Amino acid sequence: MSALMYTGKRTGVRVVVSGERGTGKSTLIAAVATDAFDPAVPPVLPPTRLAADMFPDHVPLTIIDTSSSLENCSKRNEELKRADVVVLTYACDQPMTLTRLTTYWLLELRHLEVCNSIIQVVRCYEIVRVPVILVGCKLDLRNPQEQMSMEQVMAPIMHRFREIQTCIECSASAQVQVPEVFHYASKAVLHPITPLFDQETQSLQPRCIRALKRIFTLCDCDMDGALNDEELNKFQVECFNAPLQPEEIVGVKRVVHERKPEGVNDIGLTPEGFYYLHTLFIERERIETTWSVLRKFGYDDGLKLREDLLVLPSKRFPDQSMELTSEAIEHLKGIFRINDRDNDGALQPHELDNLFSTAPQNPWSEAPYEDAAETTASGNLPLNAFLSEWALMTLIDPKQSLANLIYVGFNGSPASVIHVTRRRAVDRKKQKTERNVFNCFVFGPKNAGKSALLNSFIGRPFSKSETIPTGERYAVNVINQIGGNKTLVLREIPEDEVKTHLSDKTFLAACDVAVFVHASSSEHSWKRSRELLVEVAKQGEESGFGVPCLLVAAKDDLGAYPMAVRDSVAISHELGIEAPVRVSMKLSTMNDVFYKIVNVAEHPHLSIPETEARRNRKKYLQVVNQSLLCVSVGAAIAVVGLAAYRAYAARRNASG
The missing domain is CATH 1.20.5 (Single alpha-helices involved in coiled-coils or other helix-helix interfaces)
Known part of the structure; x- marks a missing residue:
């Protein structure tokens, strides 16, 4: 397998050369630029540009020379912070300059001291996260009696400073390995090793394995768990535009079998063998080969899909949303069945992890998706909950949803998996909606029962001792009804964040139904819930994104505050919305509240509060x-x- 030239998005590489005074920085730069040795170069050279055709990757380099003097420290540090790669020099004939790399220069790179631009007395440390190339200059001047093994000297230094990518010695006067210095510098940026390989454990990084697993799965056309000769050759042609000869395929499999017996079976190359091949490329300093494969399959330097592959259909108005198409849902059902190895109709945690093993990580392992859908008593994820999580991700982060669809095997057009819904304003005018996913905002004061309502929605039993979550959270589930199932998303809005949200004039544009929860037994809870209702109704009227509203009287088992019952009915009548739905999560008396929420969403022209301004306009x-x-x-x-x-x-x- 042979590597191609660089196929990423970078149009240039910025190399900053630094190190002790007199180590040969400027001479090194002049030598590579002119292909000659000049013993009388200026102390600091101006920026030097190397042409794109000078290196195999065909990407131009800009080399920045720096001064070692203390008075120029600030300027040097600014250049170092802008570097794509740093070349640190020492002089082979001056051992002390090598010592200074570990006692000063490498530490300086890690902790560049900068002043806060607002409060000048505050000092902070900024880590320069760039690769480093250690370069021993003046190789021709080294004392022959002080010859030492470079590997023995550099191994402990590289172990301590993982940012060091390569160590190389050169001579500008003898023209020894001068271009190689900057080739390695360019390579460290264009084909970085850190995302792919853990040098401490000498193994592939977990995210790299996940990317390679996706590539292997896409190439395993017959899905038999191994790449046969035909599939291996097709992979070679797709990545490198050159077929493998039969004897080359035999040679590849022989090498893998000798080092990794489980990497080859009777069919061909197994995933373990595929991973080992790439480990071998990296160990033999052919990392560009692995990067060529990854970039061919759409990965960027962070081992995520490139942005240009994640083009969504355009959404022109804030009251439009995005949903999965029926084609995407059928694809996901197929993915679900493949990963439900025990055919019990639900994914166990390890089955779900395996499903997302070709993605950078399981996207549902953290908020807002973690614990957002209903699970079985044993913690498994049924099909409806699986599809609900996808619906939620498509609603709140469609680009992430599209990316993960591609990670788990979809290779069609983005337009065929995600579509833009009709405007909610149009739905109200037509007095019907075509949406299949309804976004419900749940408002209410603290301790009103919002979290318990969400928990009930995803089948969690009431627990008085349960810790009340803080911050915004989601719950999503499928509502089965005549005429087709609907997915309902409940978004809990913390009371102390309402004002901030409503300051955004488009906040309510994404809402299909606003639910206002109050504790039946609390006068304060009812009054605060009523205030929130008025605030939302007013904002909806002013912004033009008025939304249907519904009142929910929670904790009905505690007995109702008498004035709240009368007032809530009167307010409902005055505003032209339904009377409060009385529920008790403790007694599991839900009074079909979730069906009623969906019913309100399906009739978007009704239940919009009749504010005074709206009545006057009517x-x-x-x-x-x-x-x-x-x-x-x-x-x-x-x-x-x-x-x-x-x-x-x-x-x-x-x-x-």
């Missing part, structure tokens, strides 16, 4: 419409009268 429109009607009727009568007069005049003229 009255105004009624007056205008009546006036237009009167004008229209008057105009019609005038037209009819004129026609009648003309007919009468015509008859009289005819008789005369």
Whole structure:
């Protein structure tokens, strides 16, 4: 297998050369730029550009020379912070300069001292996360009696400073390994080793294995768990534009079998063998080969899919959302069945981890997806919950949803898996909706029962001692009903974040239903919930994104605060919304609250609070419409009268 030139997105590499005074920094730069040795170069050279065709990757280099003096420390540090790669020099004929690399220069790179731009007395440390190339200059001047094994000297240094990618010695005057210095510098940026290989354990990084597993799975066309000769050759052609000869395939499998017996079976190359091949490339300093494969299959330097592969359909208005298409849902059902190895209709945690083993990580292992869907008593994820999690991810982060669809095997057009819904404003005008996923915002004061409502929605039993979560969270589930299943997303809005959210005029655009929860037995809870309802209704009216609202009286088992019952009914009637739904999570008396939420969402023109401004506007429109009607009727009568007069005049003229 042979590597291609660089196929990433970088258009240039910025190399900063630093190190002790007199180690040969400027001479090294001049030598590579002119292909000659000049003993009288200036102390600090201006930026030097090396042409793109000078190195195999065909990416130009800009080399920045720096001064070692203390008075130029600030400027040097600024250049180091802008570097893509740092070349640190020492002089082979001055052992002390090598010592200074570990006692000063490498530490300086790790802890560049900068001043806070606002409070000048505050000092902080900024880690320069760039690869480092250690370069021993003046190789021709080394004392022959002080010859030493470079590997023995550098091994402990590289073990301590993992940012060091390569160590090399050169001579500008003898023109020994000068271009190689900058080739290694370029290679460290364009084909970085850190994302792929753990030098401490001498093994592939977990994320690299996950990426290679996806590539292996895509190439294993017959899905038999091994790459046969035909599949291996097809892979070679796709990545390197050159077929493998039969004897080369035999040689590849022989090498793998000798070092990794489980890497080859009767069919061909197994995943373990595929991983070992790439380990071998890296160990033999052919890391560009592995990067060529990864980039061919769409990966960037962070081992994530490139942004240009994640092009979503355009969403023009904030009251539009994104949903999975039926094609995507069928694909996901197939993925579910493949990974449900025991055919019990639910994914065990290890089965779910295996499903996402070709993605950088399991996206549902952390908020907001963790614990957002219903699981079985043993913690497994049923099909409806699996699809619900995908619906949630598509709703709140469609790009991540698309990326993970591709990671788990979808290779079609993005337009075929995610579509943009119709505007909610249009839904209200047409008095119906085509959405399959409803986004419900759950408002309410603290201790009103919001979290318990979400827990009940995903089948978690009521627990009085349960720790109340803080911050925003989601719960998602499928509501089975006549006419087709709907996915309902409940988004809990913390009370202390309402003001911040409502300051965004488009916040309510994404909401299909706003639910206001209050504790039935608490006067304060009801009053605060009512205030939130008024705030949301007002914001909806002002922003033009008015949303249907529903009141929920929680903790019904504790007895109702008498005034709250009467007031809530009166408020509901005044605002033109449904009477409060009374629920008790403790008694599991839910009064079909979730079906009612979906019903409100399906009739988007109803249950929008009748604020005073909205009532006045409706009255105004009624007056205008009546006036237009009167004008229209008057105009019609005038037209009819004129026609009648003309007919009468015509008859009289005819008789005369």
